[in-house]
Amino acid sequence: MDAVVVELEHVCVDFHGERVLDRVDLRIRRGEFVGVIGPNGAGKTTLLRALLGLVRLSCGHVRLFGQDLRRFRDWHRVGYVPQRAVAFETRFPATILEVVLSGRAGRGGVGRRFGPQDRAAAEAALQAAGLWEVRDRLVGQLSVGQQQRVFVARALANEPELLLLDEPTVGVDPEGEERFYELLRHLHRERGTTVVLVSHDVAAVAREVSQLACLNRTLFFHGPPEEALRAGTLERLYGTRSLVVAHRH
Amino acid sequence: MELLQYGFMLRAVGAGLLLALTAPAVGVFVVLRRMSPMADTLAHVALAGVGAAVLLGVSPALGALVLALIGALGVERLRASGQLFGEAALALFLSGGLAVALVLLSLARGVNAGLLGYLFGAVTAVGPQDLVWMAVLAVVVGSSLAIFYKDLFALTFDEEAARVQGVPVEALNVLLTVLVAVTVVVGMRVVGVLLTSALLVIPALTAMRLARSFRATLGLAVAFAAAAVLSGLVASFYLDVAPSGAVVLVSILLFAGASWVAGRH
Numbered sequence: 001m002d003a004v005v006v007e008l009e010h011v012c013v014d015f016h017g018e019r020v021l022d023r024v025d026l027r028i029r030r031g032e033f034v035g036v037i038g039p040n041g042a043g044k045t046t047l048l049r050a051l052l053g054l055v056r057l058s059c060g061h062v063r064l065f066g067q068d069l070r071r072f073r074d075w076h077r078v079g080y081v082p083q084r085a086v087a088f089e090t091r092f093p094a095t096i097l098e099v100v101l102s103g104r105a106g107r108g109g110v111g112r113r114f115g116p117q118d119r120a121a122a123e124a125a126l127q128a129a130g131l132w133e134v135r136d137r138l139v140g141q142l143s144v145g146q147q148q149r150v151f152v153a154r155a156l157a158n159e160p161e162l163l164l165l166d167e168p169t170v171g172v173d174p175e176g177e178e179r180f181y182e183l184l185r186h187l188h189r190e191r192g193t194t195v196v197l198v199s200h201d202v203a204a205v206a207r208e209v210s211q212l213a214c215l216n217r218t219l220f221f222h223g224p225p226e227e228a229l230r231a232g233t234l235e236r237l238y239g240t241r242s243l244v245v246a247h248r249h
Numbered sequence: 250m251e252l253l254q255y256g257f258m259l260r261a262v263g264a265g266l267l268l269a270l271t272a273p274a275v276g277v278f279v280v281l282r283r284m285s286p287m288a289d290t291l292a293h294v295a296l297a298g299v300g301a302a303v304l305l306g307v308s309p310a311l312g313a314l315v316l317a318l319i320g321a322l323g324v325e326r327l328r329a330s331g332q333l334f335g336e337a338a339l340a341l342f343l344s345g346g347l348a349v350a351l352v353l354l355s356l357a358r359g360v361n362a363g364l365l366g367y368l369f370g371a372v373t374a375v376g377p378q379d380l381v382w383m384a385v386l387a388v389v390v391g392s393s394l395a396i397f398y399k400d401l402f403a404l405t406f407d408e409e410a411a412r413v414q415g416v417p418v419e420a421l422n423v424l425l426t427v428l429v430a431v432t433v434v435v436g437m438r439v440v441g442v443l444l445t446s447a448l449l450v451i452p453a454l455t456a457m458r459l460a461r462s463f464r465a466t467l468g469l470a471v472a473f474a475a476a477a478v479l480s481g482l483v484a485s486f487y488l489d490v491a492p493s494g495a496v497v498l499v500s501i502l503l504f505a506g507a508s509w510v511a512g513r514h
Binding site (some may be wrong): 043049052054062069073076077078079080082088089092093095098099102103104105106111112113114136154158237 | 281392396397398399400402403405406409410412413414415416417420422456457460461462463464465466
């Protein structure tokens with residue numbers, strides 16, 4: 001079986017005639033924990049959306065699990081945690097359990113009813129995310145950190161092999177952030193989930209991930225974080241030498 | 250009860266309850282998808298169908314249904330293509346529907362009283378045949394919601410995440426719009442074109458004030474609508490006021506009560 005989970009080949013994306021991603025080549029292998037960093041407007045979110053088929057490519061190809069994106073149908077293998085701000089209406093009258101269960105809506109086609117397997121998977125996801133105790137509360141009543149974990153749990157309910165997260169710690173307090181990274185570490189180490197984390201928080205990302213992808217319209221570094229630090233990539237990426245980068249524990 | 254001795258009142262109660270079982274459940278999705286203005290628009294488009302049916306001498310309900318469905322697909326297509334601003338597209342259809350209805354009905358002549366019935370509802374004029382097609386439409390709406398519940402929930406909560414999961418969001422958007430169109434046709438006879446969206450939206454909003462889950466929201470919305478229909482019809486019978494107005498006013502009172510209760514907790 002091919003160990004390459006995500007493959008972007010010469011991917012370009014244009015918005016209103018402006019190039020947002022320019023000939024990006026990126027390969028992510030099974031079990032990697034990849035952090036995608038870059039300044040604001042670098043195209044980090046667009047990169048995630050491109051590999052999910054949510055934006056039209058102007059050139060290039062995307063393959064997921066070795067399959068061309070246009071023919072890819074195994075969406076249950078992919079978990080996606082979008083940016084909270086775009087994804088969420090806090091007055092939505094749904095419990096955490098209902099939201100997490102909805103992560104399995106795509107399985108088995110439309111019109112199927114949730115069964116015991118779906119409920120067991122949702123329970124496992126809630127347990128993993130530390131939300132089982134609050135499963136019957138309305139999702140809008142939670143703290144921002146807890147809400148982020150609800151969205152991770154929704155993605156986990158599908159038992160994905162590839163987990164994509166877009167700025168998941170924005171607005172989360174330091175304690176919530178630490179719990180959040182603990183959950184990602186657990187998924188990565190214990191379950192072997194391939195994780196792709198888009199973040200503006202360079203220090204946290206560099207500390208957690210096994211691979212860094214530095215993006216500013218085009219990808220100009222992809223490798224272990226230590227190498228990025230040595231090569232001065234971050235200074236080139238952000239145009240500053242004042243970056244504080246925490247070291248691996 | 251005295252009012253149940255009258256066949257027309259029994260049919261009114263039956264028609265009202267059929268609407269109460271369907272409109273609020275669709276309405277919960279409509280409110281959360283911010284589609285409320287669409288219900289109003291499709292009601293006006295359905296009125297054009299009534300006009301066409303009267304002119305052609307076919308069943309007004311059939312005309313309303315056909316035009317509401319065509320309108321639903323047209324509005325959804327414009328929305329999805331992003332060619333027009335969402336609300337502007339709706340305004341185009343709403344005023345267009347009303348204009349066509351007025352022209353067609355005036356061509357048919359002598360149906361002004363009928364027009365008022367469709368604008369403001371004529372629930373006490375519901376005949377046995379009306380009741381049958383309303384029941385059929387209500388079953389179509391209710392069973393569609395039951396069958397596609399999990400898919401519609403995923404779509405409504407987070408369309409993009411649903412798309413990534415492989416949920417067919419385009420088809421479900423069309424389905425939801427079609428369900429709104431069908432519901433509007435059911436509501437037309439009961440509360441009229443001008444007040445149909447009230448029975449989709451107000452019980453849904455009332456339920457959202459109190460419900461502790463999505464399922465409970467659907468159940469409570471139906472319960473509030475049924476309460477509004479029953480007490481509104483009773484009030485209209487004894488006070489001799491327009492039934493549609495009474496039903497919608499009771500809905501608003503229930504909303505105010507629920508808001509007060511929610512505010513105390």
